[in-house]
Amino acid sequence: MTVITAEQIHQFGYRTLADVLRSVRGFDVTYDRNYTYLGVRGFYHPGGYNDQILLLINGSRSNDNVYESAQLGTEFPLDIDLVERIEIVRGPSSSLYGASAFLAVINVITKNARSAEGVELAGSVGGFGTYSGRSTLGGTYHGVEGVFSGSIYDSAGAYRLFFPAFDVPQTNYGIAQNADRDSSRSFFGMLHFRDFTLEGLGSTRVKGIPTASFEQVFDDRRSQTTDSIGHLELQYKPASIHGAELTASVYFDRALYHGVYVYPSDVGQGTDVLNEDLSRGDRFGVNSRISKTFQKKHQATIGWEFRDNLRQDQTNYDLNPFELVLDDHRSSQDWAVYAQDEFTIAKGLILNAGLRHDHYNTFGGTTNPRLALIYSPRSQTALKLIYSQAFRAPNAYELYYGDEVSSEPNPTLRPEKIQSEEFIWEQKVGAYFRISTSAFGSQLSHLIQQETDPKTDLLVFNNSLAVNSRGAEVELSGGIKQGIEGRVSYTFQRTKNPLTGFQLAGLPVQLAKANLLYPMARGKVTFAFELQYSGARNTIDGSQTDPYLVSNLTITSREFARGFRLSGSVYNVFNSPYRDPVGAEIDGSTVQQNGRDFRIQLTHTFRFQ
Helix, strand or coil, X not given: CEEEEHHHHHHCCCCCHHHHHHCCCCEEEEECCCCEEEEECCECCCCCCCCCEEEEECCEECCCCCCCCCCCCCXXXXXXXXXXXXXXXXXXXXXHHCCCCCCEEEEXXXXXXXXXXXXXXXXXXXXXXXXXEEEEEEEEECCEEEEEEEEEEEECCCCEEECXXXXXXXXXXXXXXXXXXXXXXXXXXXXXXXXXXXXEEEEEEEEECCCCHHHXXXXXXXXXXXXXXXXXXXXXXXXXXXXXXXXXXXXXXXXXXEEEEEECCCCCCCCCEEEEEXXXXXXXXXXXXXEEEECCCEEEEEEEEEEEEEEEEEEEEEECCCEEEEEECCCEEEEEEEEEEEEEEECCEEEEEEEEEEEECCCEEEEEEEEEEEEEEECCEEEEEEEEEEEECCCHHHHHCCCCCCECCCCCCCCEEEEEEEEEEEEXXXXXXXXXXXXXXXXXXXXXXXXXXXCCCCEEEEEEEEEEEEEEEEEEEEECCCCCEEEEEEEEEEEECCCCCCECCCCECEEEEEEEEEEECCXXXXXXXXXXXXXXXECCCCCECCCEEEXXXXXXXXXXXXXXEEEEEEECCCCCCCEEECCCCCCCCEEECCCCEEEEEEEEEECCC
């Protein structure tokens, strides 16, 4: 597990969850100027909106129930400054977490009344016409602990973007201007009383689309997507009952998506066609888990979950004139039971075994195990051998989206599967440093990709791809007494189609990252420096992106003048040009990324006496 703390988020000037993940070994983040995508250890799902990543907020599933998307960029529903820590687990984990715990699990833990006590006001200004603000109130009153926070964000985005695929006079020589705008509003609240916690969050994000994706009119400011998320949960977690820890919760989620797309008119029609694409996902769920230690050798956990997907609606229609293209309304249910035991075989030798069965009324059941043998011959050394299986359920979009003009549904899809093996060696070096090395291999099958149906000539999703992934990574982390700390990592990864032998598009073979914290002026000021290297990446049209090296610098002050903190960041310090590979919906297969950027943030905290 990799853990990123609130202090590290502040010191390195991370603005979004995606910024945090860019710093994590083995993770590659790409951006198509609408959504952010994550690749892990040599694989990601093109066009899959991170449905092979399970995103949790305080342990609760954040992936929606239409696209199963994990939202990581400015579309992430929480202000990153509300985060207490982020826990990142690599590899398949369906034995405990179920669907979408395919490549990794990311658990975002928010601040509580103790860590956010008082009134905190924050504001920032940055490049590309970016402004943000946040107000947070936290404290305890008559035994009730509470945190409430609201945030706003607005950015004009890149003023001028070049797209070589549109480099002709009729489309402004490939220049999109003022089409990259981005804005969001979010709210988070938590109340805790005795054994109960009530938590709610809501967010709306609006993003302009400068890429003319899906064959839209180029450089038209009307094209945009809007994503709204709501979550309400009541959790019950009493004190230990006869040595057992119980957690139970009931929750309701809603995810809304609204895309506005502008298409050229038919010959002679005269006006552009506005297409509106919408989805709504409502979900009700209950779950419970109990953990207990037996005979000082067994740490056992059992649990169950039930989810009722009340609405999984998808709608598409044209305006000018009105034409209904798709009006699909679905609902579904799924449930799961699981068990895990950590058994101490002998001193320094532990066996961790987990098994989970999930049942979906769309495709049936799937059972996924996980086994880990952990050996510590001495206190400073740990050796781990891990085998795991996981699945990704086909989502409602893949199953049912079809306009019968360009695409058709496929309700017979089966879940994607992965089998993974990993060997890990962790070693403490002296009193301050730690080395972690791992070698991993995965076999992925029944992967879902969009193809052309030879019978109808329409696009359809099929379980038609299998790949093998192999790689290794090493990381050195630690610090010294003077407060200097950091980490450096290197990842080598190859993912190939076993039939063709070709390296998959999208992710680099080599990744290297370095982070350094250096306090100065007796700790009153901290310098944080990052380097992020990515090797060449294959694109879907058979070309390659150039390797790139990006550096970031952040300077933060210690608290001064009774509650003020100031930070300044420069991103992509040397203005390195680079492009990210993107999906087939965008002409040209790559998209230009931002050059040098900056942010200045001022925070003031008033603590209750």
